[in-house]
Amino acid sequence: MAYYLNNNVLSCAIFLFLMLFSCKNEEKIVEAPVEKKVEYEMYQPSEMSGFMNAMYAYNVQLKTQIVAGETPNSMPLDLLKLHTAEMTDGKSRTQNWESFVNVFIESQEAVVDTLSNTELKTRFNTAINNCLSCHKTECTGPIPKIKRLLIP
Numbered sequence: 256m257a258y259y260l261n262n263n264v265l266s267c268a269i270f271l272f273l274m275l276f277s278c279k280n281e282e283k284i285v286e287a288p289v290e291k292k293v294e295y296e297m298y299q300p301s302e303m304s305g306f307m308n309a310m311y312a313y314n315v316q317l318k319t320q321i322v323a324g325e326t327p328n329s330m331p332l333d334l335l336k337l338h339t340a341e342m343t344d345g346k347s348r349t350q351n352w353e354s355f356v357n358v359f360i361e362s363q364e365a366v367v368d369t370l371s372n373t374e375l376k377t378r379f380n381t382a383i384n385n386c387l388s389c390h391k392t393e394c395t396g397p398i399p400k401i402k403r404l405l406i407p
């Protein structure tokens with residue numbers, strides 16, 4: 256009986272190994288050099304995607320500073336790019352976009368306004384909530400990632 260079981264486990268292992276092996280082999284065929292090039296072109300991020308990722312990185316940095324008790328005072332991004340950057344094919348600025356974008360820009364600039372009477376954490380979370388307001392209608396994918404920026 257023990258021998259039979261062992262044998263069964265062994266054949267399962269061999270079978271799995273072969274499956275893995277054959278999957279790998281298939282991948283190799285799919286990733287022929289010519290096809291790879293086409294894929295790269297298809298997934299080229301838009302100017303807007305690039306800018307969004309820069310805004311995300313900047314806000315990660317702000318959060319780190321605020322949590323550490325520091326007072327950030329520089330906003331190196333050109334937020335007016337939101338009005339001009341090219342978006343992924345097929346996407347355009349909707350009425351919703353237009354209604355959120357300026358509110359967002361103001362709130363993002365307010366985070367580094369060292370003369371403000373509003374608590375720093377509140378100003379930061381307001382900016383992030385404005386990212387979320389626009390994302391709820393314009394681009395829902397990154398919402399969980401953006402939510403993690405909020406300071407509890």
Ligand code: HEC
Nearest residue numbers: 301303304307310311342343355356359386389393394397
């Ligand atoms: C006025 C609307 C609006 C605001 C405000 C906004 N976003 Fe976006 N965001 C978009 C749209 C639309 C896209 C998709 C852009 C595209 O595909 O060209 C996007 C894409 C993204 C992406 C995905 C980029 C990628 O890799 O494709 C991230 C991450 C992101 N936004 C984060 C943020 C963060 C963080 C903020 C606030 C600091 C923010 N967004 C504010 C509308 C907005």
